[in-house]
Amino acid sequence: MSDNIRKVEGITKESTEALIAETLAVYPEKAKKKRAPHLGANDPASGAACVKSNKKTVPGVMSARGCAYAGAKGVVWGPIRDMVHVSHGPVGCGWYSWGTRRNMMSGITGVTSFPMQFTSDFQEKDIVYGGDKKLKTLLEEAHDLFPLAKGISVLSECPVGLIGDDINSVARTSAKELDIPIIPCNCEGFRGVSQSLGHHISNDTIRDYIIGTREYAEPASPYDIALIGEYNIGGDAWSTKPLLEECGLNVKSVWTGDGELEKIAATHQVKLNVIHCYRSMNYMCKVMEEKYGIPWVELNFFGPTKIRNSLRQLAMLFDDHIKAKVEEVIAKYDPLMQAVIDEYKPRLDGKKVMLLVGGLRPRHTIGAYEDLGMDCVGSGYEFAHTDDYDRTAPEMPDATVVYDDPSEYEFEKFADALKPDLIGSGIKEKYVFQKMGIPFRQMHSWDYSGPYHGYKGFEVFARDVDMAINSPTWKLVKAPY
Amino acid sequence: MSNLLGLEVKKIVETPPEEIERVKEWINTEEYKEKNFARQALVINPVHACQPLGAQLAAHGFEGTLPFVHGSQGCASYYRSTLNRHFREPAPAVSDSMTEDGAVFGGQNNLHEGLENAYAIYKPKMIAVFTSCMPEVIGDDLTAFIKNAKQKGIVPKEMPIPYANTPSFNGTHIHGYDSMLVSVLQNLTEEKKIEGRCTGKLNLIAGCDFNTGDYREYKRILEAFGIPYTVLADISDTFDSPCDGSYHIYAGGTKLEDAADSINGKATIAIGPYATPKTFNWIKENYSGKHVSMPMPMGIEKTDAFIMKVAELFGKEVPASLKNERGRAVDAITDSHQYIHGKKFAVYGDPDYLMGYVSFLLEMGGVPHHILCSRGSKKVEKELQALLDGSMYGKGCKIYMNKDLWHLRSLLMTDPVDAVIGDSHGKFAARDAKVPLFRFGFPVFDRVNKHRYPIIGYQGAVNMLTEICNKFIDIKDETCEDRQFELMR
Numbered sequence: 001m002s003d004n005i006r007k008v009e010g011i012t013k014e015s016t017e018a019l020i021a022e023t024l025a026v027y028p029e030k031a032k033k034k035r036a037p038h039l040g041a042n043d044p045a046s047g048a049a050c051v052k053s054n055k056k057t058v059p060g061v062m063s064a065r066g067c068a069y070a071g072a073k074g075v076v077w078g079p080i081r082d083m084v085h086v087s088h089g090p091v092g093c094g095w096y097s098w099g100t101r102r103n104m105m106s107g108i109t110g111v112t113s114f115p116m117q118f119t120s121d122f123q124e125k126d127i128v129y130g131g132d133k134k135l136k137t138l139l140e141e142a143h144d145l146f147p148l149a150k151g152i153s154v155l156s157e158c159p160v161g162l163i164g165d166d167i168n169s170v171a172r173t174s175a176k177e178l179d180i181p182i183i184p185c186n187c188e189g190f191r192g193v194s195q196s197l198g199h200h201i202s203n204d205t206i207r208d209y210i211i212g213t214r215e216y217a218e219p220a221s222p223y224d225i226a227l228i229g230e231y232n233i234g235g236d237a238w239s240t241k242p243l244l245e246e247c248g249l250n251v252k253s254v255w256t257g258d259g260e261l262e263k264i265a266a267t268h269q270v271k272l273n274v275i276h277c278y279r280s281m282n283y284m285c286k287v288m289e290e291k292y293g294i295p296w297v298e299l300n301f302f303g304p305t306k307i308r309n310s311l312r313q314l315a316m317l318f319d320d321h322i323k324a325k326v327e328e329v330i331a332k333y334d335p336l337m338q339a340v341i342d343e344y345k346p347r348l349d350g351k352k353v354m355l356l357v358g359g360l361r362p363r364h365t366i367g368a369y370e371d372l373g374m375d376c377v378g379s380g381y382e383f384a385h386t387d388d389y390d391r392t393a394p395e396m397p398d399a400t401v402v403y404d405d406p407s408e409y410e411f412e413k414f415a416d417a418l419k420p421d422l423i424g425s426g427i428k429e430k431y432v433f434q435k436m437g438i439p440f441r442q443m444h445s446w447d448y449s450g451p452y453h454g455y456k457g458f459e460v461f462a463r464d465v466d467m468a469i470n471s472p473t474w475k476l477v478k479a480p481y
Numbered sequence: 482m483s484n485l486l487g488l489e490v491k492k493i494v495e496t497p498p499e500e501i502e503r504v505k506e507w508i509n510t511e512e513y514k515e516k517n518f519a520r521q522a523l524v525i526n527p528v529h530a531c532q533p534l535g536a537q538l539a540a541h542g543f544e545g546t547l548p549f550v551h552g553s554q555g556c557a558s559y560y561r562s563t564l565n566r567h568f569r570e571p572a573p574a575v576s577d578s579m580t581e582d583g584a585v586f587g588g589q590n591n592l593h594e595g596l597e598n599a600y601a602i603y604k605p606k607m608i609a610v611f612t613s614c615m616p617e618v619i620g621d622d623l624t625a626f627i628k629n630a631k632q633k634g635i636v637p638k639e640m641p642i643p644y645a646n647t648p649s650f651n652g653t654h655i656h657g658y659d660s661m662l663v664s665v666l667q668n669l670t671e672e673k674k675i676e677g678r679c680t681g682k683l684n685l686i687a688g689c690d691f692n693t694g695d696y697r698e699y700k701r702i703l704e705a706f707g708i709p710y711t712v713l714a715d716i717s718d719t720f721d722s723p724c725d726g727s728y729h730i731y732a733g734g735t736k737l738e739d740a741a742d743s744i745n746g747k748a749t750i751a752i753g754p755y756a757t758p759k760t761f762n763w764i765k766e767n768y769s770g771k772h773v774s775m776p777m778p779m780g781i782e783k784t785d786a787f788i789m790k791v792a793e794l795f796g797k798e799v800p801a802s803l804k805n806e807r808g809r810a811v812d813a814i815t816d817s818h819q820y821i822h823g824k825k826f827a828v829y830g831d832p833d834y835l836m837g838y839v840s841f842l843l844e845m846g847g848v849p850h851h852i853l854c855s856r857g858s859k860k861v862e863k864e865l866q867a868l869l870d871g872s873m874y875g876k877g878c879k880i881y882m883n884k885d886l887w888h889l890r891s892l893l894m895t896d897p898v899d900a901v902i903g904d905s906h907g908k909f910a911a912r913d914a915k916v917p918l919f920r921f922g923f924p925v926f927d928r929v930n931k932h933r934y935p936i937i938g939y940q941g942a943v944n945m946l947t948e949i950c951n952k953f954i955d956i957k958d959e960t961c962e963d964r965q966f967e968l969m970r
Contacts, residue, residue: 031598057554059577060595061602067555090614090649091524092531096559098906100566100926109909111505112496116887116909121524122650127618138522145517145525148496148504158553158614159650162584172485181488189553190580190615208485217492262493408573409602412728427562431571437726477726 005044006397008352008375011418013399016041020401023413034058038404042396049389053381053404056193061407064356064428065382067189069093071198073155075280076206077185079103079231080259081113082150084142086120088135088167089157093189094119102445103231104238105258112148127159132170139174139182150261151181153205161188181261183209194383194405196279196359203283206264211288214265216252223249223322224270228285228296229277229360232257234450236457240301243454244274247311248325249318255281268292272317274299276453279359279388301453302361302461303368304337333455341371344462347470349373351421356403356411356429357443359384363392365424365443368452368461377418380406408432422469437477439468514891518884525887526906528829528855531649532657534560535689535756536611537574539661542714544734545606546665547599548574551592551623551644552613567691567924568720568932573730575599579615588621589629596642597635603730606737607669608636610644611661617648641737643668653856655756655831658689662714663760669737670744670767679769682709683794684746686760688753688777688833691923693721694935702788702938705802708795711739711746721933746770748794750787752777755832755861778937779837779945780844781811787938803939810939813946814845820950822846825898829853829889829907830922832861837936838902838921839865841945843872851892853881886910900949917952921945 020039024032035058040050057063066074069087074097077085087094098117107113120126120134135154142152154167171184185205187198216224227244230237237257244251252270253263267273273285273296285296297317299310308330315326351374355362362379369376376396380403381388392402401414408429415423415433423433424443433440441447441464449464451457507513533550537560540548550557557576564572577595579588592610599608610623623644631638645660683703687696696717703710718733743749748771751761761774771794778787785807792799825848828838832854839849852865862882869875881888886906893901893914901911904922911918925931935941954970 026602028597028601030594031601056580057578058594058598059591060549060575060598060600062573062575062599063554063578064558065554065578066558067553070555070558086523090531091527091529091653092534092556092559092613092649095527095530096563098526100562108501108505109913110508110887110890112501117526119524119527120522121527124648124651127650134522141520141523145513145520145523148501159618162615162618175488179488189555190584193580195555213488213490214493215490217494266493407602427565428558428572431565431569432573432728435571435722435724435726435728437724477724479725 006375008377008397008400011377011397011399013041016399016401019414019417023410026409031058031061035061035407035410039406039410040402041399042393042402044394044396044398047390047393049386049393051389051402051404053389054193054196054383054385057405058407062409063405063407064426065194065405067195068187068191068198068201069155069157069189070097071195071280072185072187072202073097074101075195075231076199076202076256077153077155079105079256080153080261080264081105081107081115082148082260084114084118084146084149084152086118086138086142086152086154087157088120088131088154089159090122091119093157101231102233102448102450103257104233104235110146114146114149118142122159127163130163130165131160132165132167135165135167135170136174139170139178143178143180149180151183153183153185155185156188158189161186161190181209181213196383196385199280200283203281203287206284207287210261210265211284212265212268214262216263216266216269220269221250222271223318224252225249225272225274226253226255226267226270227251228255228273228275229281230254230257230453231277233444234446234452236451236453239451239454239456240276243301243329246325246329247314248322255284268294270294272297274314276301277360278391279384300364300367301457302365303371303458304334304341304455305371306364306367307455307458308334337455337458340459340462344466345373347466350375351469352377352418353422353424354378354415354418354420355423355443356380356382356406356425358382359388361424361443363388363395366395368458369465371458372462372465374422374465376400377420378403378414380404422465437474439471439474441465441468509894511895514895517888517891524885526909527885528853528903528906529653529831530563532647532652532654532660533611533613533649534563535654535656535658536609536645536647536661537561537564537572538654538689538691538716539658539665539714540574540609540611541572541719542716542734543607543609543665543740544736545731546734547603547605547608549595549599549608549610550574550576550613551588551610551621552576552579552615554578556613563924564720566926568693569929570720570722571728571730572720573603575603583615584619587619588616589626592626593630593633593635596630600636600640605731607641607643607665609661609665610642611647611657612645613647614649617646617650641668653831655689655753655833659757659759662686662757663763666713666740666743666760667763669741673741674744674767674769678745679747680709680711680742680745682711682743682746683791684711684713684743684749684768686713686749686751686757688751689756689831690753690777692932692934692936693717694933695937695941698935698938698940702803703791705800706791706795706797707800708791708797711735711743713740713743744768748773750775750790750794753833755857776840777833777837778941780841780942781807781814781939782844783837783840784938784942806939810943813943817946817950818845820953821946823848824900824953825850826900826902827851827853827889827893827898828902829855829886830903832857834922835861835865836868839868841942843868843874845946846874848874849878850898851879851881851889851896853884853889853892855883855885857882890914900952917956919945919949919952
């Protein structure tokens with residue numbers, strides 16, 4: 001966390017509040033009243049959230065949010081590579097979320113890993129008569145065709161919950177018959193207000209069905225840790241896991257990027273949980289702390305400053321052996337990272353960035369931009385909660401605008417006023433801003449690049465940010481005539 | 482132990498490498514294929530999406546129109562991001578974010594609040610409402626809800642709000658396209674039919690076509706004829722808009738007044754009999770002039786048929802420029818047919834696209850060996866079979882109805898082909914089979930600008946031909962022995 005309060009020239013509490021008021025002017029009264037508490041000027045001194053969050057989206061405003069199913073399939077369950085993940089219900093949900101998050105997987109597709117679209121493709125008759133029978137048959141077929149799959153998750157789409165199917169009972173029966181874990185996850189898209197409830201429901205199913213059901217084959221060590229909330233987007237885990245190993249730690253499981261079901265199931269045996277994406281997986285860290293006494297620590301692997309602080313924070317929890325290793329690692333990478341900064345900072349110094357991402361990156365990536373000399377002039381989340389905004393306050397400069405679940409209109413207005421040099425957000429926002437001539441990077445998927453985590457990731461991140469902002473193509477946007 | 486499944490706690494056991502090897506081989510076998518084709522319930526890697534996606538595409542094809550998803554908000558985000566990824570363009574659409582309480586009380590409150598906000602914030606000329614699963618399961622009455630919204634003054638009475646029921650558990654995206662389109666036309670043309678009036682124009686519906694180049698190509702052809710036209714559900718400017726430093730939420734679309742007047746057209750051509758049956762039937766009953774439903778004009782023969790039909794409808798000679806264009810396309814084909822002749826292809830996609838691929842391949846002397854349709858009727862199968870029966874290159878080719886890309890993988894591994902034609906999702910099967918994939922369908926997430934290159938008309942034939950032939954030549958150059966690596970191909 002930053003100890004000094006930073007300012008951005010031209011941004012004051014008054015200017016930000018005026019911008020918010022002006023933006024909301026077009027809204028009908030009721031919508032204005034609902035939206036106003038979700039927009040605010042950052043107050044780093046308070047160290048507390050300046051906006052309300054985790055509330056229902058206002059209908060009709062064009063939110064970027066997804067649903068509980070998206071949080072379950074796309075975020076928590078989907079990345080576990082050695083399971084079959086069934087999108088239970090109509091064909092669409094699974095089809096849209098098929099291969100679109102970029103959680104990379106090792107293994108052999110269809111043999112040991114399953115980055116495919118499995119669905120029960122509900123038809124009218126399944127709605128009328130229920131889909132439980134179909135589900136039972138489908139689970140047998142999946143087990144038959146993919147004998148090396150370690151388990152199956154059943155992820156409910158909207159109709160399943162509405163017609164009153166009992167997937168839990170089917171899963172229980174089939175799990176016994178097939179002798180593999182089959183996890184029913186009632187993550188229908190209409191539940192909750194965003195993806196966030198899908199994360200929570202999925203964490204709960206891991207708690208109820210998975211954790212504690214396996215044990216590591218090799219003997220325990222004091223350095224056994226699990227990496228939680230690392231989804232291997234663009235290969236992130238292939239940067240962070242080796243980094244932690246270089247520090248002398250044994251990463252026994254990764255939740256859930258390139259994850260393996262059985263290793264996740266034995267995580268109750270580790271000595272420490274290291275969590276990256278707090279929003280999507282803090283629940284299980286807390287459960288494991290209460291139930292198994294496993295402490296957990298929140299780290300940040302974006303940019304050398306945060307990585308250095310994080311590794312030292314981690315070292316504090318271990319013995320001198322690890323402390324020495326960590327210092328070695330920092331000493332090894334510091335000059336390499338300085339070289340990256342020396343190359344890019346001269347071209348990026350003083351540039352402004354605005355962010356709108358899911359539940360972590362709007363605060364976690366700020367340090368990496370700052371390493372490159374950039375300022376974050378606005379940030380917000382799709383589905384964060386108050387504890388996320390509390391953590392955001394100290395990371396952002398004073399009085400900069402914070403937006404919770406902003407509409408496309410709000411985001412566009414803010415960008416119009418603040419004139420950022422870069423926007424980091426999602427695919428739905430990307431082309432809106434590029435049409436406006438504003439450089440953009442997709443910060444959910446790393447824009448088909450990555451990794452961005454760890455030392456290895458910073459090199460890629462710095463290159464991508466420079467490429468976006470300083471591309472000569474932006475000079476062509478305005479015709480000379 | 483907190484294990485609700487009641488399974489015993491076990492030590493982690495790694496799968497032995499020889500077992501992995503065995504399964505890796507096994508999934509490529511005939512035995513596996515049989516097991517795979519015996520599936521009754523599980524669908525793996527389907528080619529089709531759900532109805533609302535197509536509905537949104539149709540909605541984007543009209544001027545000032547805001548697509549509005551009545552249902553869960555996640556649905557809207559999925560449709561939007563799919564269109565964003567394919568076109569690399571914005572796809573603005575709102576949802577009324579129904580949640581649990583909607584399931585209990587129905588979705589009217591959400592719909593009304595959503596309409597009020599969307600109208601105030603995004604100032605649309607038309608709001609096109611379509612449904613995702615939730616309101617369809619609970620049985621929301623859109624007719625009443627929208628009538629009530631107007632009565633309460635939530636949106637102006639004169640504001641067109643066409644709506645379509647597009648349940649995702651029925652049909653595919655092409656059916657949603659059809660339902661939304663017919664609803665828009667019904668709404669806009671209401672009381673617009675004027676006895677004796679004729680716009681003199683051709684109305685053209687491109688079908689559930691995700692290629693902006695195709696729309697521009699239709700227009701170019703009609704301009705060559707000098708025939709005035711209205712392309713209905715014209716997404717070409719919506720999804721291929723200029724980057725000039727400003728963002729326009731409604732970048733394109735058929736002018737609403739042109740759409741309204743289309744009922745007085747001289748003739749209407751609806752392309753894609755499988756994507757536009759409802760719309761076409763309704764037009765036949767209600768529109769002035771002549772009405773024709775035609776397949777996508779892919780390849781020379783189908784383009785000829787389209788050109789001749791246009792000429793016939795308007796009593797015009799085919800202009801010299803198009804005759805020359807045909808000649809140049811045929812020249813390109815005869816110059817390069819040897820790179821396709823006898824090559825075996827696997828093709829998959831929506832029915833209208835499939836008819837086009839098969840017809841194009843057959844006239845080139847290519848062999849559409851495996852034809853796979855993710856969702857289609859007996860009629861689709863019959864029409865495909867008739868195409869195969871009409872050519873010696875169709876001999877031995879097989880049609881697989883209601884099968885998915887995991888079935889296709891089995892086909893590619895047990896009965897290999899030289900190439901696959903479809904969309905980006907086929908890349909996994911094509912890679913396993915070590916053959917190229919030609920992305921002429923939807924969606925294309927992994928190549929740039931494909932949607933700008935038409936696949937219909939003579940120019941479309943040249944585009945497909947060029948891509949296919951050059952790829953085969955590339956493969957030869959990359960894989961041949963040094964002594965066979967030569968300058969000319």
